[in-house]
Amino acid sequence: MRVVVGVDAGGSSTRAVAVTADGTVVGERRTGGGNHHSVGTEVSRHFREAVSGALGDVPTADVAAVVAGIAGAAAAAGATVRQRVADDLAALGVAAPHAVVTDLDIAFLGGAPGDDGLLLLSGTGAVAARYTGRRLEARCDGMGWRLGDEGSGWWIGSRALRTAAAALDGRAAPTTLVQHVGAALGVQDLSGDRRQDWIRTVAPLTAGQVAALVPAVVTAADSGDAAAAAILAEAVEALLGTCSVVTTGPTDVVLAGGVLTGVDAVRQPVTHALESLGHRVHLGERPVLGAVRLAAELAGWDRSTAP
Amino acid sequence: MRVVVGVDAGGSSTRAVAVTADGTVVGERRTGGGNHHSVGTEVSRHFREAVSGALGDVPTADVAAVVAGIAGAAAAAGATVRQRVADDLAALGVAAPHAVVTDLDIAFLGGAPGDDGLLLLSGTGAVAARYTGRRLEARCDGMGWRLGDEGSGWWIGSRALRTAAAALDGRAAPTTLVQHVGAALGVQDLSGDRRQDWIRTVAPLTAGQVAALVPAVVTAADSGDAAAAAILAEAVEALLGTCSVVTTGPTDVVLAGGVLTGVDAVRQPVTHALESLGHRVHLGERPVLGAVRLAAELAGWDRSTAP
Incomplete structure (x- = not known):
């Protein structure tokens, strides 16, 4: 039984999927973080455990190809990342052809019907990219929390923290974000001064933990809180602005990342706005399938049968 | 020759001043950071070097009193801070009465003509406080860069960074902040992508290094940059808002911190706005003199002769 393996290695987890030529998923495994900037030497272990876990009982000799999408693979560290993947596959006994691409590439290809279009991603960070013939032609934002990531989960969570703090402090009007975000954070009354407890x-x-406050913001907005609703509306505007920088005309747009695929209050208005501009919007909930798609092609399989 | 010693221990430096009963400064020494949260075990060494440096040839037996204003002295760690100061003075052979107060207390008393009024401070962080009979009655902000510090040097520098990055990225209109802040940062063209160089x-x-970008923002604003001018104007509004939370009526207001004492574009409009509300504005450029004032009183000296 020949299989190909796709890998999605990001900051918080590494995910591998093994798929047969008819598109059947025969194994999947999720392990720890795979971004070499943030996890260091554990990355190799996470990568090998994910691939061997996805393979299960499938002999490594049956692997036809492996493609990994890895955050940071395009930067100066790209050569290092590629060498590490080659070493890890060799250590597993996988001799099949393999390739390393970026996390953006697989996020786009995991949702796009073709090779051209836009990626708009909002997870912990936020970025937009334009692809033509699978080549990254332009990108906007993805500059990190100090310089950008506008409309990202971090950005939403950070605004919610500052808005709640300003309300606690008398600098801004009351908001139920104090209750909703405070509960999500598990703020305890220890000092007698709630501001000190929050601090x-x-x-x-971490940035990921700040991004994890998004559901609390959604809950506050759903219960009628104007400040929370304003933060989400500003996130929508920021993401549309980021997307517009890389847009050259109506095309396929893949929405990816936990905020854009999982938060209705952001995804729906973004989708509506993009469709009103003539775009065709696709949800890219499983970037790892973009890696599988590339692996199937690398194996020479008929693309139409890949998942 | 009897002297009192005032100490101002903040995150970036510890400053001690020795003063005689007639108000003459006989010695001053500045050493490294004195905030136990940020500098750890070096704090004691910095404190002892500052005090002994300010004393110079003055015998420790001639010290009539010591007062130290220390960031964090009011928090849960206050007992620890007071014990450390007692130990450090004992190690120096200083047996005189001493006291520890907060950095806010000395910032207020270093500029206030009396015991009542407001402190509005903008340095790396930002905070407002109301004093009645020297007692801290209310404070606003000072919540740190994640939750507040609105209108602080960090806040101004951070906005400048994000505004410049958005311009570099096509998300916002061009601004000369890219040139002025880029030069202040020493951004070098290494990758061929200026955004990556900035990241x-x-x-x-550090927060202090971000706050050190304020002069570049002022330079950009002075040369006519609208985005830079808007950031400074928003800082003024934020500081006035913070001050208004603790205000109960016209009183003496001490402006302190590097931004409010050193940046005309912030100090002047803040002063004008506060004066138009009936406040009397005082510049508190030397918080250490607030510690000296308290030390002179602790020594039982006639307050009118203290500097």
């Missing part, structure tokens, strides 16, 4: 709770948060 | 340069910056 202590928020200090150690 | 790499900005990643390791």
Whole structure:
């Protein structure tokens, strides 16, 4: 039974899927983070465990091709990342052809019907990209929390924190974000001054943990909180603005990332606005399938049968 | 020759001043950071070097009193801070009465003509406080860069970074902040993509280094840049808003911190707005003199002769 393996290696998890030529998923495994910037030496272990886990009982000799989409693979560290993947596959006994692409490439190809179009991604970070013939032609944002990531989960969570803090502090009007975000954070009444409790709770948060506050913002907005609704509306505007920078005309647009695929209050208005501009919108909920698609092609399989 | 010693221990430096009963400064020494949260075990060394440096040849037996204003002295760690100061003075052979107050207390008393009024501080962070009979009655902001510090040097620098990045990225209109802030940061053309060069340069910056971008923002605004001028105007509005939360009526207001004492484009409109509300505005450029004032009182000296 010949299989190809696609891998999606991001900051918080590494995901591998093994698929047969008729498009059947025969195994899938999710392990720890795979971004070499953030996880260091554990990345190789996560990668090998994900691939061997997805293969299960399939002999490595039956692997026809492997493609991995890895955050940071396009940057200066690209050569290092490619060498590491080659070493890891060799260590697993996988001798099949393989390739390394970026996390953006698989996010686009995992949702796009063809090779041309736009990717608009909002997860912990946010970025837009334009592809022509699978080649990245332009990108906007993805500049990180200090310089951009506008409309991302981090951005929404960070605004919610500052808005709630301003309300606690008397600098802004009351908002139920204080209750909803405070509960999500698990802020405890320790000091007798809620502001100090918030400061202590928020200090150690990672960008991913700030992004994890998005559901609390949605809950507040759904219960009628104007400040929460404004933050989500501003995220929609920011994402549309980022997308517009790379847009050259109506095309296929893949929406990806946890915020754009999982948060209705962001996805629906973004979809509506993009469709009103003539775009065809596609949900790219499984970037790993973009890696599988590339692996099937690398194996020389008929593309129409890939998942 | 009897002296009192005032100490101002902040995140970036510790400053000690020795003063005689007639108000003459006989010695001053500045050493490294004195905030136990950020500098750890070096704090004691910085404190002892500052005090002994300010004393110079003055015998420790001639010290009549010591007062230190220390960031964080009011928080849960206050007991720890007071014990450390007692130990450090004992190690120096200083047996005089001493006291520890907060950095806000000395910032207020270093500029206030009396014991009542407001402190409005914008340095790396930003905070407002109301004092009645020297007692801190209310404070607003000072919540740190994640939750507030609105109108602070960090806040101004951070907005400038994001505005410049958005311009580089096509998300916002061009601004000369790209040139002025880029020069201040020393961004080098390494990757062929200026956005990547900025991301790499900005990643390791501390809050203090971000706050150090304020002069570049002022230069851009002075040369007619609308985006830079807007950031400074928003800082003025934010600081006035923070101050208004603790205001109960016209009173003495001490402006402190590097932004409010050193940046005309912020200080002047803030002063004008506060004066139009009936406040009397005072510049508190030397918080350490607030510690000296308290030390002179602790020594039982006639307050009118203290500097």
